[in-house]
Amino acid sequence: MVEKLRRPRRTLIRTQVHKLCQEAAPRLLSSFQPQLIIAIGGGGYVPARILRSFLKQPGSPNIPIQAIGLSLYEELPVAEPSNSSTGSVDKMGTKVTRTQWLDFTSLGEMKNLVGKRILIVDEVDDTRTTLEYAVKELEKDVEQVRQKLGHEGEKTQFSIFVLHNKDKKKKGTLPPDMMAESRYVAARTVGDEWICYPWEAIDIDEHDELARRQRQAGQNGSSSS
């Protein structure tokens, strides 16, 4: 908390979140055409739901959303090896815990994911630890099923959408081909600021007022990636 208070603060109103999704949707549709959204909860729930409205094509059904829950705990550096069987990865002093994973039953034992274009949605790419975990674990799960099914050519493609990417040294890494412009979309690239999303606000009027004042002062800038 002390560290947060020292850092610059960016406050967003919901209209801004909405517009960041709206702005990104045509890019996502032209470059990637997602067939399934995986929302990383809690922060990814709201952008994923808004984004779905903009990705909807006339005459086509809504793109389904699967939610996964990942919690990131910063810990002291540990020497333990990665242990994905328990659903956690210990690395460089960070630990991701699964609070929810895909529901394989409704997904037809992952068969529905094989060969699909899947968009992973979160609110922010901060240390990249959570995104690294999500991509690695999802790719592993899908690859296992693909091999079992013997579907040779059908490669599942993942891409990422975040509202904000923080321009900072990342702890997690993504596969190089996922960093292509068509597969990694951040609506805005910002500094290492503390971002206040509207769904975290307790006093929403105060929150909106602060966001408006920041906007007028040009602080919630237009740097985009």
Added chain:
Amino acid sequence: MVEKLRRPRRTLIRTQVHKLCQEAAPRLLSSFQPQLIIAIGGGGYVPARILRSFLKQPGSPNIPIQAIGLSLYEELPVAEPSNSSTGSVDKMGTKVTRTQWLDFTSLGEMKNLVGKRILIVDEVDDTRTTLEYAVKELEKDVEQVRQKLGHEGEKTQFSIFVLHNKDKKKKGTLPPDMMAESRYVAARTVGDEWICYPWEAIDIDEHDELARRQRQAGQNGSSSS
């Protein structure tokens, strides 16, 4: 669509959604004290995420959210019996399809649900079909695990939060004890209107302007339950 256009229309801005959650939180905390939120996606994602901010108690961790995905298809009346093994219930011409269910692995095979107070969150109680399905299936799953574990006294309690309950003839039913004031919380009771939630809006400025005009005209009234 034609039917929707004929019906009165209620347009909400995000601040209103936020305030409905804020207003309900003290009631939920005093009467029910939820330990887990189950969000029915896609409509329940946003209120569940906002509500969690208001349910957070100083010194306690966030209440975990599990997302489930249910789609409601209106169909012609069918004579098929309820068939929950395939994840669908056919009844009175309505069909609920699971697009996602609880992740039993992360939940410790449902053990974590036994004896807990669980709040089910959706945006609207319209025909009640989806809520009936969610409650029935969740109660069944939890009861099975409880019996298996032999935890005699530990009864799991479910409650419901929706932003809006439509005052209309319902197709689905809930257990009578779930309709108690402490276990069924609708932030607002409204007529059989078409409700436009902000996360469904394509033009958010137009949406907000319409909501503001309705508010000024007193149409997004204050009837509460």
